[in-house]
Amino acid sequence: CSTTLAVANAKSNKATEKQKTAFVTSLSDWVCSNARPINIVEDRYTYGPVSASSILPRRKTVKKEIKNDAKIGRNEMKAILIGVAYERQLSLSPDLWSDSYKKMCYLGCTAQWVDKDWKLCSFELFCLPY
Structure with a gap:
């Protein structure tokens, strides 16, 4: 029975990890698109009496996600610009x-x-x- 419970917990943690990843991505998009400071995710007034530290990602996590998204975006734009330059467009x-x-x-x-x-x-x- 404990093995079944461990497997069930592992499956629920995988879903939680997917949700966390999606949330970090959404939060980093919100920070960038609204020109918010990165440390807003750790502002105690943003969340009121809710203990956000167990739910929300840290500033370093959001910063890392923003840097990763920027790198991906630069590489995508670089490929597009090289392609249209090669085609003389x-x-x-x-x-x-x-x-x-x-x-x-x-x-x-x-x-x-x-x-x-x-x-x-x-x-x-x-x-x-x-």
Whole structure:
């Protein structure tokens, strides 16, 4: 009977691990898409009286997930840009602008191309002060 219970617990833990992974991914997406600081996941006021430490991932876990997602996204975009550049379908547009309030100038560069479905695609490569 204890063996059956151990197997049942192992199966429920696998589902829990899948749920935790999905939750970490969702939480990291929320942090990035809403420009939240990573340490918000450890803010005691975010969760009220609930003991979130046993449910929610730590800041380091969310940070690791964000870095991993960024690496995957960069690699995907790199492959796309190399492909359209190889096909001679890539256009790079520089953008120079200034901020009179901060008294700074910026240089940006946008990559643009038309995909196989004739959809205009655009991706900002960088925007740096100079």
